Amino acid sequence: MMVSFTLNGSPATGRVERPVSLLDFLRDELEVTGSKSACEQGECGSCSVILDGVVVCSCLVMAADVEGSSVTTVEGLESEETLNAVQRAMHETGAVQCGFCTPGIVVAATDLFSHNPSPTTVEIKEALAGNICRCTGYGAIIRAFETLAEESA
């Protein structure tokens, strides 16, 4: 069956023959590889995308079930090829080590700041509770968003 949806603001269509995840569909069929595949069970958050306005793990979304929906991946977050505020904060604070978790963290944090421009440290930690950094570089990640929250306050 064919699946049609809106991906990062543009129409996207692909063929789905099995109950694959949106994550695998994005990466293998549409070759949009910003969302990373790690745990495939919703534990690590590296595949986070925004589906119809809410942040979810794309490994837990069935590709065939996004028909007619709107999906935003990390590729859709930069504006006119410049970093968004969350990406810039991470860049300036050195909140990226190996980079594998970074797309998921950018998506989750962008969702947080879009609803809450000056979150507290606790709110930042709660919003990122589902995003695991395998380098354990949480200190710099939290500091990046504390700084951004102060700038927005």
Place this chain on the structure above:
Amino acid sequence: MEVHHPTSLPDALRAVAAGATPLAGGTDLMVEINFGHVLPDHVVGLRRVEELKSWEDSRIGAGVTWRRIDEHGPKALAEAARTVGSPQIRNAGTIGGNVATASPAGDGLPFLAAVDASIELASPTSARHLLWSDFFVGVKQTAKASDELIVAVRLPERLPSRQAFGKIGVRNAMVIATVGCVVTRDDDGETTVALGSVAPTPMRAHRAEEMISAETSPSGSALAEFQRLVSEEVRPITDHRSTEEYRRHAAGVLARRLLERCLR
């Protein structure tokens, strides 16, 4: 592969009766698919069915997400919702899915047991509701017929004035409960204690309830006896997450602490 995207409940029920696998938030089903445990070739996506997302007072549609319950639910159910997975999981996972999976560790289930909730089931030709204790029959086993869909959870219209949820696990977020517990206490002293992860299904500690409900202002020794009875009544097992002994001990301690919260 055949996938339906119904927008009405009758269409969804027809698809389920025709053998389609129901897909709600996907937080359980997709894990099974990703790990190759199941490979459904006929699926009905439920997230466009408005009837399932409706929430009227004490009737919570099966498609209501944990995020909405965290924001708007009764106290102890909202506390449970806040411990479900992560923001990503709470945005997708639903109360109906929690009930359908019927894991002994389901975070929402102790509350349903504590307040004697019912599960509403429907097929194209029938509708019924079952008390939680008739619905959950074993580990991941329910009394739902294969042609039925869980459409809502019904709470009593009046809930106990004091309620508390607690959960023990290895970290705060993203954790599957080693023990989950809800204690409720009403103005007349009537107390309920429901626990998860300590038996094949959610369970009530009836002897502990009976003993403490009779105490209008429980003393320290009454609380200790309550804890002892809860530990005695649970039926935990040893598995990769914990031991029988630890779960038994933790269940009693957790229940007593939650009761103390209700008494404050």
